[in-house]
Structure formats: C-alpha cells, structure tokens
Amino acid sequence: MKDWPAVFDLAVVGGGNAALCAALTAAEAGASVLILEGAPLPYRGGNSRHTRNFRCMHRAPVYPLTGSYGEDEYFNDLLLVTKGKTDESLARMVIAASEECLPWMQSHGVRFQPSLSGTLSLSRTNAFFLGGGKALVNAYYNTASDLGIKIAYDADVTHVHRDGDMITHLQATVAGQPVTVQARSYVLASGGFQADLDWLARAWGPAARNFLIRGTPYNRGTVLRDMLDQGADQVGDPTQCHAVAIDGRAPKYDGGIVTRLDCVPFSIVVNKDADRFYDEGEDVWPKRYAIWGRLVANQPDQVGYALIDAKSMGLFMPSVFPPVKADTIEDLATLMGLDPHALRRTVDTFNAACRPGPFHPTELDGLRTQGLNVPKTNWARPLDTPPFYGYQLRPGVTFTYLGLKVDARARVQTPQEPIRNLWAAGEIMAGSILGQGYLAGFGMTIGTVFGRIAGHEAASHVA
Amino acid sequence: MSLDQSIFPEARRQIEICNACRYCEGFCAVFPAMTRQTAFADGDLTQLANLCHNCRGCYYACQYTEPHEFALNIPAALAEVRAESWERLARPQALARLFQRHGVAMAALLVLALAGFFWALAAFEPATGTGFYAYLAHGAMVAIFAPAFVLPLVLIALSLRAYWHEVGAGGLRLRRVLQAFDKAARMKNLSGGHGEGCNFEQGDRFTNRRRWLHQAVMYGFLLCFASTISGTVMHYALNWPAPYPLLSLPKLLGIPGGLMMLAGTAGLARLKLRADPALGAARVWGGEMAFILLLGAVALTGMALYAATGTALVAPLLAAHLATVLVLFVLMPFSKMVHGFYRMAALMAEAGKPAPAGGGE
Numbered sequence: 001m002k003d004w005p006a007v008f009d010l011a012v013v014g015g016g017n018a019a020l021c022a023a024l025t026a027a028e029a030g031a032s033v034l035i036l037e038g039a040p041l042p043y044r045g046g047n048s049r050h051t052r053n054f055r056c057m058h059r060a061p062v063y064p065l066t067g068s069y070g071e072d073e074y075f076n077d078l079l080l081v082t083k084g085k086t087d088e089s090l091a092r093m094v095i096a097a098s099e100e101c102l103p104w105m106q107s108h109g110v111r112f113q114p115s116l117s118g119t120l121s122l123s124r125t126n127a128f129f130l131g132g133g134k135a136l137v138n139a140y141y142n143t144a145s146d147l148g149i150k151i152a153y154d155a156d157v158t159h160v161h162r163d164g165d166m167i168t169h170l171q172a173t174v175a176g177q178p179v180t181v182q183a184r185s186y187v188l189a190s191g192g193f194q195a196d197l198d199w200l201a202r203a204w205g206p207a208a209r210n211f212l213i214r215g216t217p218y219n220r221g222t223v224l225r226d227m228l229d230q231g232a233d234q235v236g237d238p239t240q241c242h243a244v245a246i247d248g249r250a251p252k253y254d255g256g257i258v259t260r261l262d263c264v265p266f267s268i269v270v271n272k273d274a275d276r277f278y279d280e281g282e283d284v285w286p287k288r289y290a291i292w293g294r295l296v297a298n299q300p301d302q303v304g305y306a307l308i309d310a311k312s313m314g315l316f317m318p319s320v321f322p323p324v325k326a327d328t329i330e331d332l333a334t335l336m337g338l339d340p341h342a343l344r345r346t347v348d349t350f351n352a353a354c355r356p357g358p359f360h361p362t363e364l365d366g367l368r369t370q371g372l373n374v375p376k377t378n379w380a381r382p383l384d385t386p387p388f389y390g391y392q393l394r395p396g397v398t399f400t401y402l403g404l405k406v407d408a409r410a411r412v413q414t415p416q417e418p419i420r421n422l423w424a425a426g427e428i429m430a431g432s433i434l435g436q437g438y439l440a441g442f443g444m445t446i447g448t449v450f451g452r453i454a455g456h457e458a459a460s461h462v463a
Numbered sequence: 464m465s466l467d468q469s470i471f472p473e474a475r476r477q478i479e480i481c482n483a484c485r486y487c488e489g490f491c492a493v494f495p496a497m498t499r500q501t502a503f504a505d506g507d508l509t510q511l512a513n514l515c516h517n518c519r520g521c522y523y524a525c526q527y528t529e530p531h532e533f534a535l536n537i538p539a540a541l542a543e544v545r546a547e548s549w550e551r552l553a554r555p556q557a558l559a560r561l562f563q564r565h566g567v568a569m570a571a572l573l574v575l576a577l578a579g580f581f582w583a584l585a586a587f588e589p590a591t592g593t594g595f596y597a598y599l600a601h602g603a604m605v606a607i608f609a610p611a612f613v614l615p616l617v618l619i620a621l622s623l624r625a626y627w628h629e630v631g632a633g634g635l636r637l638r639r640v641l642q643a644f645d646k647a648a649r650m651k652n653l654s655g656g657h658g659e660g661c662n663f664e665q666g667d668r669f670t671n672r673r674r675w676l677h678q679a680v681m682y683g684f685l686l687c688f689a690s691t692i693s694g695t696v697m698h699y700a701l702n703w704p705a706p707y708p709l710l711s712l713p714k715l716l717g718i719p720g721g722l723m724m725l726a727g728t729a730g731l732a733r734l735k736l737r738a739d740p741a742l743g744a745a746r747v748w749g750g751e752m753a754f755i756l757l758l759g760a761v762a763l764t765g766m767a768l769y770a771a772t773g774t775a776l777v778a779p780l781l782a783a784h785l786a787t788v789l790v791l792f793v794l795m796p797f798s799k800m801v802h803g804f805y806r807m808a809a810l811m812a813e814a815g816k817p818a819p820a821g822g823g824e
Binding site for chain 2: 317318
C-alpha cells in the first residue's frame with residue numbers, strides 16, 4: 001500500500017470477472033485503478049474461477065462458436081428460464097453487447113476453445129474459455145498488472161461511505177489492517193451473499209444451513225447489505241438462491257464443477273424416508289439439473305439419494321467421489337443410512353411399474369412407468385442388476401438473486417437520484433436481468449458487459 | 464508393481480477429480496485421452512503421464528490446487544508417474560534409479576570416462592593417422608562407440624515393448640507413427656492449445672521459450688547425429704576419412720547443430736532454474752538438470768574441438784568430447800534422454816484411439 005496514491009481515480013470492490021472488466025476498461029482510459037479483492041491470491045476471482053463459458057450473440061460462425069445466435073433467440077431463451085422475470089431493455093442491451101465482448105476478451109488475454117466432451121450442445125451459444133474461468137481470471141490479472149492497476153488481496157471492504165449522492169470513501173481491512181480507501185469513483189462488483197449461511201438461513205429458513213455452497217466462501221454480501229442499509233434500490237427476490245443438486249459429500253464451500261452428479265435421469269431418487277418424490281426422467285439433465293436443488297431442499301433434512309444399478313453405470317459423467325456400492329438393495333440402504341425394508345418396497349413398486357421398451361440414454365425415449373403416483377416419464381428401467389450404486393444429493397447454492405438496481409449505465413439507483421460516482425457490475429446487480437432460473441453462461445455475459453460499462457462510466461466521470 | 468507405493472494411488476485420486484471437471488481439455492492431448500475412461504488402471508496412468516509434456520497450463524488453470532482441499536497438482540502427479548515408469552521399465556532398474564535421480568552420479572561417470580579417454584589417448588597413441596585419428600585410431604573409436612550406442616538402444620527397445628504392452632496400445636500402424644512424429648516435430652503439446660506456449664518459467668503467463676529451446680536442442684541433436692552418419696558414410700562408402708573441410712556435409716550439419724544444442728541447453732537450464740520445482744518430479748530434478756548440462760557439454764566440447772583444430776588443445780578436447788558422448792550414449796536408457804523414446808511411444812499409442820465422448824452440465 002506504500003505505493004498507492006492518496007486518491008485513486010477508481011476503486012473497484014471485488015476481484016472477479018466484472019470487477020476486472022471494469023478495472024481494465026477504466027485503466028485503458030487513463031484512470032488510476034485499485035482492485036480490492038476479498039480473497040487471498042490463490043482464491044482470487046470470486047465465482048468466475050468456477051465458470052467455464054459465456055453466452056454470446058453472433059450473426060455468423062466466429063471462433064469458437066458455430067452457426068449463428070441472434071438477439072431474439074437469445075432473449076427468448078432468457079424468457080424461458082426466467083419465466084418473464086427480467087428487465088427487457090437491460091436484457092436486450094446485454095445480449096446485443098455480448099457480441100463485441102468476444103474480441104474484447106481475446107484482446108485482453110482470454111483464450112477460447114471449441115466445446116468438447118459433454119458440452120457440444122452449447123457449441124453454438126456459448127464460447128468456452130481455454131482452461132476455464134480461472135485461466136480467464138489469471139489472464140485479466142496479468143493484463144491488469146501490465147496496465148499498472150494496483151491489486152490488494154485479502155481486502156475486506158466493510159463500509160461504503162455515502163454522503164448524499166456521492167460516495168466519499170471505503171472502509172476496509174487489507175490483510176487484517178484497517179485501511180481507508182479514497183477514490184473519485186467506485187465500482188461495486190463483489191458478488192452475492194450466498195456464502196453467508198446466517199443470511200441464507202434468515203432468507204430461506206433454517207434448512208439453508210444444510211445447503212452446500214458451490215462457489216467461493218468470500219461472497220458474503222457485506223457491501224450489498226451495506227448499500228441496501230443506506231437506501232440503495234434493491235432488485236431480485238431476497239429469499240431466493242439458485243441451487244442445483246450436487247454430490248452430498250462435496251466440500252461445504254468451493255466444490256465447483258466436479259461436485260455435479262449427472263446420474264439422476266437414469267436413477268430413482270428417494271428422500272431419507274426412502275420415498276420417491278419427483279419424476280427423475282422429466283427431461284434431459286441439462287434442462288433439469290437446476291430444479292433438483294430446490295426439489296432436494298424441500299425434502300426432510302435437505303437430502304436425497306440417487307440410486308442406479310449396474311446397467312446405468314457409465315451413462316453419465318464420472319462423479320468426483322466413487323458411489324456407494326452394494327450387491328443388494330437392502331445392503332445399499334444400510335450403507336446409505338436408509339431403512340432397508342422401506343427402500344426395498346419403493347424399489348419393488350418402481351420395478352413393477354416399469355414397462356419393456358427401447359431405452360435411449362441420449363434422447364427422451366418415452367420409456368415410462370405406469371400407475372405410480374410419482375411417475376418416471378423417460379428412461380424408466382427397473383433396478384434389478386447388481387451391483388447397485390448410490391449417491392447422496394444435497395442442494396448446492398450457485399448464486400443469490402438479491403442485488404442492487406442499476407440503469408443501463410450501471411449507475412446504482414436510489415429512491416432519489418442515482419449516486420453520481422458509484423456503479424455496479426456482475427452478480428451484485430444481475431438480479432435486474434436474471435430474476436429467476438439460470439441460463440448457462442449468462443452470468444459471465446452480464447458481468448463482462450456491465451463491467452465494461454461501469455469502467456467506462458467511471459473513467460468518463462473522473463476524466 | 465510400482466517402485467513407490469504412493470505414486471499411483473495419488474495420481475489416480477487426482478485424475479479422478481480431474482476427469483469430473485474437464486475444463487482443461489483444450490490444453491494438450493492428456494485431457495481428451497483421460498475422458499475415454501472413468502476408471503484408471505496403472506497402465507492408463509502410465510500412458511497419460513507419458514503424454515504429459517509438463518507444460519503446467521492445467522495447474523495454473525485449476526480451481527482445485529492448494530490450498531483447496533482437493534490439492535490437485537496434475538503436472539507433478541504425472542511427472543512422478545512418468546519418472547517412475549522409466550525407472551520401473553528400465554533394465555536394470557537400479558541404474559535408472561541412480562542416474563535419473565542423481566546428477567552427481569552422472570558427473571562421476573563423466574569423470575571416469577574422461578580419465579579413461581586420457582589414459583587411452585596416452586596408452587594407444589597410433590603410429591599413423593590424421594586428424595582425430597592421429598590421437599585415437601579409427602578402429603579403437605569404433606570398438607568403443609559401436610557397442611556403447613547399440614546396446615543402450617537394445618535395452619530401450621525392450622523397455623518400450625514392455626511399455627506398449629502395459630498401456631494396451633494395440634497395433635502399430637504407419638498412420639499412428641506419422642501422426643506421432645508430426646506432433647513431436649511441432650511440439651504440439653507444448654503449444655498450450657492456443658499456440659502461445661506453456662506456463663513453465665513465468666507462473667501463469669504463457670511463453671513459447673521452452674518449446675523453442677527444446678526444439679533447438681532436439682533439432683540440433685538430430686543435425687549432429689546426421690553429421691555423424693554422413694561422416695560414417697563418407698568414411699566407409701566414399702573412402703574419405705576425417706578431417707572434413709568446412710564445406711562438407713558433416714560440418715554443414717554439425718556446426719549449426721552444435722550451435723543450436725548449445726543455445727538450447729543453456730536456455731533450458733536457465734528456465735529450469737526459474738521454474739517451480741514443485742510442479743515436476745522434484746526427486747529427479749538433479750538428474751534432469753545434469754542431463755541438460757551433459758547435452759550442452761557434448762555440444763560445447765564438440766564445437767571447441769573444431770575450433771582448436773591444429774593446436775595442442777586437440778588431445779584434451781578430444782578426450783573431453785568423446786567422454787561426454789560416451790556418457791550420453793551409455794546413459795540413454797537411464798537418464799532423461801529416454802523421455803524422447805517414451806514420448807514417441809505415448810504419442811503413437813494415443814494416435815490410434817477414438818475421439819472422446821461424454822455428457823454433462
């Protein structure tokens with residue numbers, strides 16, 4: 001901190017994709033920039049380090065994207081997942097701007113790859129980062145360093161001091177030392193609050209303490225809370241989070257992509273009473289994994305058990321932890337802490353409801369059960385071939401929806417005028433556009449577009 | 464059977480986590496090869512390890528490196544398996560263990576060879592002969608170097624046969640051989656997948672330095688080798704013994720080759736000092752560094768010998784050059800030199816495999 005100027009042109013709170021895009025844009029416009037990253041260096045980048053691609057509009061094939069993906073199709077995809085909970089003008093602005101993000105990202109060090117195993121269905125819509133999100137974050141930090149941007153790790157911003165329509169300074173601790181940061185403009189890009197279990201429990205209910213957090217433990221929402229307390233406008237459902245069903249043995253935080261379990265369509269899923277509770281074969285997994293977080297969260301103790309037999313092994317992506325394995329359903333139940341008789345009953349009932357027919361693991365095959373209260377409408381095959389395998393499922397929280405309301409210039413809104421020297425980008429404001437559900441790769445698109453806007457606006461403000 | 468019981472289980476633990484992620488599949492050949500299976504036998508790990516060129520791209524891109532509890536370090540885990548496989552498949556294993564790990568052992572052997580050649584030059588000074596053969600008769604050189612070259616190659620061939628069997632490579636087809644040579648000729652697996660190279664000596668920044676320096680050494684060595692072959696042909700077929708003038712095939716091949724080896728080995732040694740040893744097989748660092756320096760010494764003494772033509776320095780430089788070449792040849796199966804053979808075998812084994820497939824989020 002010895003080489004810091006007394007007053008920066010721009011202080012960026014956060015150190016993920018949106019923060020970096022804002023910092024790079026402002027620094028290239030001549031601003032002196034400080035990045036305050038809450039995590040220590042090895043964990044820098046927030047949830048961006050767990051991402052893999054961004055969703056990109058394009059009129060013609062452009063590496064690494066195939067075909068074309070127009071604004072209307074993109075917007076319709078967004079409408080489908082959000083069920084209309086989106087700000088159409090902001091959403092269309094982001095979608096239209098996503099096209100020019102691709103070359104901008106490349107010129108700032110990000111490298112792309114064609115989508116390969118397991119992601120071919122996204123090869124037209126989503127551009128995959130070579131090496132994933134952490135490689136993107138590394139590239140941006142290197143570019144930031146080359147541009148002379150100052151970077152403080154382990155920088156916990158505790159208070160954003162608002163004086164009317166201006167922010168005057170930040171209170172923070174950097175590596176445990178209290179610091180007052182003065183800048184002429186500020187960008188908030190510090191993510192959601194999903195790592196604060198107390199907050200999640202207040203919002204969702206005590207069951208949230210059993211949720212696993214898929215991403216960074218550093219998104220505690222401190223700055224979001226602070227701004228809401230100071231009268232900033234909020235968007236997004238404050239009680240909701242986006243959760244997917246993941247391996248119940250995953251780490252409490254930061255398990256990331258490997259904790260996914262793709263076996264559900266080929267399994268039966270029971271709760272702790274060994275009862276099935278939802279149609280496991282409703283649709284292909286890429287279209288269903290996002291609802292299973294909530295389904296499991298609504299079961300007793302927020303736990304589910306996906307069970308398959310030997311026939312289905314190898315039909316889905318490998319799991320990070322080996323499954324529990326047994327030669328009988330009863331033994332599997334015992335190993336997983338379920339009542340053997342109850343599970344036997346559930347499996348027998350299910351097996352009796354299965355009908356013969358062609359099984360196609362990669363398409364909706366219509367192989368459905370008959371006569372069950374909870375049917376399985378595709379891929380329904382009896383569990384009859386030992387060994388049997390079981391995976392515990394838990395809700396894994398990806399992000400929260402509550403955020404700061406911004407306008408198309410990324411300015412943070414209040415009931416009065418927007419704050420004149422404050423902008424927000426990334427997950428902290430994504431609720432304006434993504435009010436419900438999730439569209440793969442759209443979080444990175446929002447972060448990149450609004451990060452660049454925020455950086456541009458901040459640099460113009462101080463110029 | 465593994466020499467070190469912990470190497471394979473640790474590599475397997477890491478690869479299974481890796482295979483559930485697959486973000487790195489664009490970097491090199493290791494990751495597409497990994498996705499073909501969900502369970503990894505020792506032979507699968509051996510093959511992945513020998514496909515890995517230690518570019519380290521996957522380490523810096525990884526979400527799961529320490530301090531994350533998964534503690535992935537794929538470049539180091541595969542480097543350990545790789546070094547282990549070269550020791551285990553070598554005959555005799557003890558020599559590989561010694562020379563792979565201990566640069567000092569290589570240096571000691573070099574001193575012995577040096578002393579031997581000084582003694583030989585004094586004891587067997589020929590009555591006739593020109594050029595180098597005024598110091599050591601052609602027949603004596605052939606008697607020493609022919610077996611010192613051929614026998615190590617035979618040992619390597621036996622090891623490669625065992626490797627081919629262990630990794631379940633299948634039939635050897637011309638197409639596979641050509642594909643492997645194409646990959647090695649361009650050092651495709653050190654390109655980073657985007658052509659900007661690897662993460663070796665500058666942390667998470669990409670550079671092509673290691674790739675270019677390696678090619679300088681490799682092509683330099685091949686030029687020097689071609690120079691020797693051309694000399695042999697001229698000696699036996701054309702009845703034109705050494706010394707050769709500047710505008711002759713041996714010199715036109717050997718001088719650029721020697722310069723490339725010199726520049727390449729100096730650069731590689733420097734990069735190795737700057738690179739993080741924790742991302743490789745730390746226990747063989749000394750042997751690897753000694754191998755780079757030995758290659759450099761072969762080139763340096765060879766060039767010096769040429770420069771010293773007609774002076775009193777020829778005798779000691781000839782002894783030094785012959786000693787370095789002899790050690791290089793003799794240790795081919797037991798030093799880092801063997802990596803080239805295993806690498807080609809791994810690339811050929813990979814070349815015939817089907818494209819990977821999978822499903823996912």
